[in-house]
Amino acid sequence: MTTHGLVLRIVPVGSYAGRARAVVERSALVNRRNWLLVVSGVVEPLFYLFALGIGFGGIIGNLTAPDGHPISYAAYVAPGLLAASAMNGAVHDSTFNVFMKLKYARVYDAMLATPLGPMDVALGEISWSLLRGGIYAAGFLAVMGALGLITSPWALLALPAALLVAFGFASVGMAAATLLRSWQDFDLILLVVMPMFLFSTTFFPITVYPAAIRVAVECLPLYHGIELMRQLTSGAVGWSALGHVAYFAAMVAVGGWFATRRLGKLLLT
């Protein structure tokens, strides 16, 4: 059986027409005129990289890669920023944009009057934010390479890894967007995303925390994204990478399932 057939069998009847691509096309068309906005997404993590990695890194000296070999602070912080920007982009796209279309633009109502079902909409929107995330990640990786911060061919896998991280956050973000009641609720999302950005070993190793807090940090999704990315760009890849991948696969499955169900409930009343 093809995956397509399998998906059609698992999801609720009538919620998937296998045409999520048309939804992605719409986003591409809308954003054709917004190239500057897309470019700004590449630039932001680079600013962090220069300020912290190069500037701050100069007074810090070396840290250690996941397998213990010494690496520069810039090479340490860069994969963290890559994972964090995948998260930020995905969360922004999947919450802010989805909420606006859901509440005000009624774009989804129009889509659901066609053969498209809620799952086409969910998949299409998530795929679009992935495409964007992919462009950001590729740009960032290219700069990392140019600065000599990539020391292993494993780094080639950092691009698909960034997409997986973005996919996980986009799925959960979209699920969250269907629960938001007003713009005030976006503060709640910021309240989750901001500390995660600061404390998920983006800027310093987990060994600085006492044991209890360490366990809490290890539960955070961004921690798994950063660890995965750091293993790949430093070449210190271990079996634990598979665990990190599984974490995001679970986010995709649960978030996607929940978002599809909620979209159906909100729009097909």
Next chain:
Amino acid sequence: MSDDAVLVQADGLVKRFGDFEAVRGIDVKVRRGEAFGFLGPNGAGKSSTMRMIACTSPRTAGELRVLGMDPDRQGPRIRARLGVVPQQDNLDNELTVRQNLQVYGRYFGLSRAQVRDRATELLRFAQLTDRADDQVDPLSGGMKRRLTIARSLVNEPELLLLDEPTTGLDPQARHLLWDRLFRLKQSGVTLIVTTHYMDEAEQLCDRLVVMDGGRIVAEGSPAGLIAEHSSREVLELRFPIDQQQANVPLLHDLAERVEVLPDRLLIYTDDGESVLAQASRRGVRPTSSLVRRSTLEDVFLRLTGRTLVD
């Protein structure tokens, strides 16, 4: 196999939202090529019924077949052959007029070349060719409505669902729209229209049902309903404030029926002029009088005791 000529068949169709029963068990049959109407005031259950037929709202109870299929199980396949014009415009404000048509066609799985051709054709049909590359937002209400109708035709639907197609439009825009809908009907598209305007129902519909409070209270052709439920003519009399009620007893035996509205009396009779003359001999002195033929508004008033547009 069900009758191929029946596009929509509902039996005991019910829609509940929590405790509120919006549609309370209606039976409807719409045949191919017909223009069928749901006439009723706001809150009668028309839009809920339309959304169930459009397969965007699951039914609570009863039977429903659209194009011979079950909306609960074959929604995407049914929607592929429907055109839907919702009550509130939901055009894509981030796209141009032409892109709205093209992108919508892509949702139906049409190829890029197909949607290009269809868009050009439909822009002409909707008389929007010179606005093709404008954004949607600055269009007038009538233009947006025409674009929404054009968009609903992108997949060449067999059945077109129009929910309050001309609400909020000025008379000129309404007539232009009716003309377009009439052409569609001529070309063989089956239309289902909801409206709370009796003139719209009379203009567009071959057959209609009158809905009130989630139920169907009458069914027939516009002329048939008028013949069955109202008189040939109606005499409308307006009086100075406070004097209306006093005149009612003087008029009762002259007509089949007298309706008392807040601002006027409606006297149902086959000969309005003669009743007016008789009333005048009895000393009835209205500030203004008007003899007109009966409309669906009168039918609705008769059946429900209320006016359509309040």
